[in-house]
Amino acid sequence: MVGQSWRSFTGQQYGEVMASVLRTTSGRAPELLGRALNRMPKQTLLQAKRLLAERVSSDVFESNRRRELSFEISSRVLQSSRTMQTHNFVSATAKDLQFMAELYDQFFFSGLCLPIARHYGLQFRWSKRMTSAGGKTVRIIHTDHSTRKQSTRYEIVLSATLLFQTFSDLQRPIRVTGVLCTNRLQAMQRIMEHELIHLVEMLVWDDSCCAAARFQSIARRLFGHTEHKHDLITQQERAASKFNVRVGSLVKFQHDGQAYVGTVNRITRRATVLVVHPTGQLYDDGQRYRKFYVPVSLLRPAR
Incomplete structure (x- = not known):
């Protein structure tokens, strides 16, 4: 069904599908839509998926139009947010993520993507634990062990750690999805665009891979993305540049008033430091180590 040309939808059919989608999603407070289910009739769901597939498979947004819409989205997000005060905001909420996604859905996906996702369940959130990926889109399948029935829901998660340490104390050009970003809000938008494509592909085609041709075609035509990576400042980069600490x-x-010397084994939110100790865990090299989790700013080179 999703493989046909979008031109197979007449204007009347498109209007009927959109009217059905709007009837399903109307009357719900936007702040409640982040997690709540909003079931569509099966036929409406199938038609909406088909129309969404056809749109993202053929639509092209020229660069000037993309810039206009991107600026409009950033302006509306700042105007509506209770926490984001500037383009280099220092705090943001899940509602800000949700509102940004709703604007992208309206402007780029004909208002079809999020209603389909909310049929299953959709949540937006920030993560402090994500230290290598700028964002992720997750399909979560739950099996009821009593009935053996499965339910599906989706999450879009952005990394608070990476985003908030970018455009901060280290200065270098930042490219997200191949697009030069001059502030934190622009980086947030590029990540959201990338994750929404993942969501669309999961909803319509069940799988999504940002290295695949289909994903990159959608990303290029809709958003002008030229890469599928987010070159944000990582904990490892910040540790090396600011504190001369590396793995x-x-x-x-x-630690607890005692001095220790050890080797950095890993750097995420904190550095994992291994200290040789007779009561520590045995490692492959035959040594026993105690493991310490230390903020990078508290480490000093031992030589």
């Missing part, structure tokens, strides 16, 4: 570095630090 493998010999470092010293204080």
Whole structure:
């Protein structure tokens, strides 16, 4: 069904599908739509998926139009947010993510993507634990063990850690999806665009891969993306540039008033430091180590 040309929808048929979608989603407070189910009749759901597939498979937004819509979205997000005060905002909420996604759905996906997702269940949130990916879109399948029935819901998650340490104390050009970003809000928009394409592909075609030709075609035609990676400032980059600490570095630090010397094994939100100790865990090299999780700012090179 989703493989046909969108021109197979007449104007009347398109209007009927959209009217049915709007009837399904009307009367719900926007702040309640982030997680709540909003069931569509089966036929409406199938038609909406088909129309969404046809739109993203053929629509092209020229660069000037993309810039206009991107600016409109950023302006509306700042105007509506209770926490985002500037383009380099220092705090944001899940509602800000949701509102941004709703604007993108309205302007780029004919208002079809989020109603389809809400048929199953959709949530937006920030994560402090994501330290390598700028964002992720997740399909969560739950099985009721008593009935063996499965239910599906979706999440779009953006990394608070990466976004908020970019455009901060380290200065370098930031490219997200191949697009040069000059502030945090622009980076947030590029990540949201990328994740919404993942969501569309999951809803319509069940699978999504940003390295695949279909994804990259949609990303290029709709948003002008030229890459599928987010070159944000990572914890590892910040640790190396600001504190001269890298994986493998010999470092010293204080813990409970005692001085320790150890080797950096990993850097995420904090550095994982292994200290040789007779009561520690046995590792492959035959040594026993105690493991410490230390903020990078508290580490100093030991040599």
